[in-house]
Amino acid sequence: DTAVSQTPKYLVTQMGNDKSIKCEQNLGHDTMYWYKQDSKKFLKIMFSYNNKELIINETVPNRFSPKSPDKAHLNLHINSLELGDSAVYFCASSRQTGNTIYFGEGSWLTVV
Amino acid sequence: AQSVSQHNHHVILSEAASLELGCNYSYGGTVNLFWYVQYPGQHLQLLLKYFSGDPLVKGIKGFEAEFIKSKFSFNLRKPSVQWSDTAEYFCAVNARYSGGGADGLTFGKGTHLIIQP
Known part of the structure; x- marks a missing residue:
């Protein structure tokens, strides 16, 4: 079973649409993250939640809104998609902040 | 805030x-x-990590890294690479605080490694 699973794996959508990426971890971890990897492979943290509470919120447009219904789930909702949002979005989790982070398989978002 | 190069x-x-x-x-x-x-x-898959103790850490697939505190370095090494090692490699760090908390991981920009047969 995949420890950190995210859906969809591939998403192609038009500018201006609203889309969501879902993430679930079955590791019993307390902390979950969203990272964005751009076309140059640069990885940047977007958000981090610990026990459903937001603890890291980097400079990200407010069109991006994370939602954590419980500590095993951290979904990412994106409003009014723009071309520059095209990237790979990785969900991740760790037992606590500072521990080893385990990544999901990524969601390839292409905005056309 | 920490940075990685x-x-x-x-x-x-x-x-x-x-x-x-x-x-x-x-x-x-x-x-x-x-x-x-x-x-x-x-x-991304974890190759190896250093939290404390022996500064020379061994990871999967024959990789190792050495933490040199005085140089703020954590270089990755492998004595003999294979074609299957072709990949992107990322160094990452997070700061630990005395209260027990820590930041999220900050990643370097990655190294694209190509192994020619």
Whole structure:
């Protein structure tokens, strides 16, 4: 079973649409993250939640809104998609902040 | 806030060559250090990590890294690379705080390693 699973794996959508990426971890971890990897492979943290509470919120447009219904789930909702949002979005989790982070398989978002 | 720099963005080696990828971080306090690998089209996987203790850590697939505190470095090494080591390699760090908390991981920009048969 995949420890950190995210859906969809591939998403192609038009500018201006609203889309969501879902993430679930079955590791019993307390902390979950969203990272964005751009076309140059640069990885940047977007958000981090610990026990459903937001603890890291980097400079990200407010069109991006994370939602954590419980500590095993951290979904990412994106409003009014723009071309520059095209990237790979990785969900991740760790037992606590500072521990080893385990990544999901990524969601390839292409905005056309 | 901490930052991470990886000196080589692209490295091309022949099989059986020795590998060393540089990683330096900037943060004056206690840190956790990681190397992750991303094979083409795949997610990031942990190669090895350093939290404390022996500064020479061994990871999967014959990789090792050495933490040199005085140089703020955590270089990745492998004595003999294989074609299957072709991938993107990321160094990452997070700062640890005395209260027990820590930041999220900050990644370097990655090193694209190509191994030629």
